Amino acid sequence: MISSSLFAITHSLQLLGGQSLEDTLLQIIYAFVVGMVLSLLIINNQSIIMAIAFHGLNNSLQLMGQDQGSSIFSYVIIAILITYSIFLWMRASNATILK
Numbered sequence: 001m002i003s004s005s006l007f008a009i010t011h012s013l014q015l016l017g018g019q020s021l022e023d024t025l026l027q028i029i030y031a032f033v034v035g036m037v038l039s040l041l042i043i044n045n046q047s048i049i050m051a052i053a054f055h056g057l058n059n060s061l062q063l064m065g066q067d068q069g070s071s072i073f074s075y076v077i078i079a080i081l082i083t084y085s086i087f088l089w090m091r092a093s094n095a096t097i098l099k
Helices: 002-015 021-045 049-064 072-098
Strands: none
Touching (some): 021 049
């Protein structure tokens, strides 16, 4: 949670570069959720390999989905990532209980 929060907060610097408040807030939320998914992938798989693969896939999707003026793609990706992070969190919790 801490590393994801810090990663998200660093994206607030985009405001200084002239980015709109809505785009910056989307980027902050997106960075937090991606940070959570990456850390949960490492916890669940005990390996950084899946996190690296996910990060590459994520960056590819972001490049393909870039469309100025439309935030719909960002909202859809954030919803998918939140759902996936909940799944990974529950999976990690169940693995801890079983030990």
